[in-house]
Amino acid sequence: EAQVTQNPRYLITVTGKKLTVTCSQNMNHEYMSWYRQDPGLGLRQIYYSMNVEVTDKGDVPEGYKVSRKEKRNFPLILESPSPNQTSLYFCASRGGFSYEQYFGPGTRLTVT
Amino acid sequence: RKEVEQDPGPFNVPEGATVAFNCTYSNSASQSFFWYRQDCRKEPKLLMSVYSSGNEDGRFTAQLNRASQYISLLIRDSKLSDSATYLCVVKPLGYSGGSNYKLTFGKGTLLTVNP
Numbered sequence: 001e002a003q004v005t006q007n008p009r010y011l012i013t014v015t016g017k018k019l020t021v022t023c024s025q026n027m028n029h030e031y032m033s034w035y036r037q038d039p040g041l042g043l044r045q046i047y048y049s050m051n052v053e054v055t056d057k058g059d060v061p062e063g064y065k066v067s068r069k070e071k072r073n074f075p076l077i078l079e080s081p082s083p084n085q086t087s088l089y090f091c092a093s094r095g096g097f098s099y100e101q102y103f104g105p106g107t108r109l110t111v112t
Numbered sequence: 113r114k115e116v117e118q119d120p121g122p123f124n125v126p127e128g129a130t131v132a133f134n135c136t137y138s139n140s141a142s143q144s145f146f147w148y149r150q151d152c153r154k155e156p157k158l159l160m161s162v163y164s165s166g167n168e169d170g171r172f173t174a175q176l177n178r179a180s181q182y183i184s185l186l187i188r189d190s191k192l193s194d195s196a197t198y199l200c201v202v203k204p205l206g207y208s209g210g211s212n213y214k215l216t217f218g219k220g221t222l223l224t225v226n227p
Contacts, residue, residue, distance in 0.1 A: 035217075042219035043156070043199070058214075090155055099144050099203060101215060103155035 002027045006091050006104035013081055014112055021076045021107050023091030031094045032074040033058070033101075034066065036087040043090070049074055081111040115139060118200050121221035129190050133221050135183040135200030144203040145176055147185045149196045150220065156199055159185075190225045197222045 004025045013019055025032065033048040035058075045058030049068040063085055065077040074093075078085060091104040118135045125131050137145075145162035160167065162174040162183055173186040183200055200218035 040219070043217040045214065048214070088153075099146065099161070099215075100158045101156075103157070105155055106153070 002102070004091055004093055004102050004104035006089075006107050008107060009105060010108050012110045012112065015082055016080050019078050019081060019109075021078075021089060021091075021109070023074045023076065023104055024072050025074075025091075025093040025102070026072065027093060027095065027102065028071065029093035029095045029102075030071070032068065033092045034064070034074070034076045035090045035092065036060065036085075037090065037106075038087050046076070046089075081109075083111045085109065086111050115216045116200055116202050116218040118198075118218040119221050120219075121223070123221060123223045124226060125190055125223070126226050127190060127192060129225075130186065130188050131190055131223060132187075133185045133198050133200070133223075135185075135218055137181050137183070137200075137202045137216075139202070139204050140178075140181060142181075142202045142204050145174075145183050146201040146203075146215075147172075147174055147183075148199040148201055148217075150199060151196045156217075159198070187223075190223075192225050192227060195223055195225045 007022045030051050034046040035043045037043050044060045046064050047058050047066040049055040052071050055066050055068055068074050089107045092101045094101045116137050147159045148156040149159040150156040160169050160174050162176045166175040171188045175184045197220040199220045202216045
């Protein structure tokens with residue numbers, strides 16, 4: 001089954017404790033992206049990647065890092081989480097010739 | 113003007129009603145347009161693309177007016193299962209790199225269909 005998976009689905013952590021949210025897709029897609037979704041603000045892009053070792057900032061990259069060492073994986077790293085990073089995070093991917101974006105199930109992060 | 117603006121909603125309609133959502137975009141060079149659907153606490157999923165000539169998929173009709181920079185989604189004979197948030201999505205014209213990939217999402221309009 002074609003899918004984007006994210007782990008963990010739910011995470012509660014404390015300020016400053018480094019965390020990684022994993023994202024993996026099995027569709028051989030070139031493009032992958034991370035979004036955060038907050039009430040009243042909609043979906044905002046954090047980082048995106050056009051292929052292995054090619055990443056760039058989206059609209060709200062501060063406080064986040066990403067890497068793309070393999071085509072299927074695109075982890076999101078919060079080196080020192082803060083409460084304003086409490087949000088619902090989605091990973092997404094799409095193939096080069098399609099505009100349909102496939103989203104993962106989301107990761108609900110709470111930073112206390 | 114925001115890049116993509118939608119009716120704020122929420123929309124509460126009875127089963128069987130016809131409901132229309134509107135969306136405007138600011139970048140006249142925008143290339144592609146979509147409607148996504150997001151169920152509560154779930155991931156967004158593509159509902160339909162929007163073509164210049166307008167397109168229909170069952171009870172759903174999408175239209176594009178490039179001159180007015182306006183997109184619409186019409187749902188006829190609404191069902192309880194249509195209750196969701198509807199996201200207007202715009203892809204700006206991009207020639208290479210990240211600009212060719214970026215999708216801009218509206219904040220969404222919440223629809224509740226009541227029995």
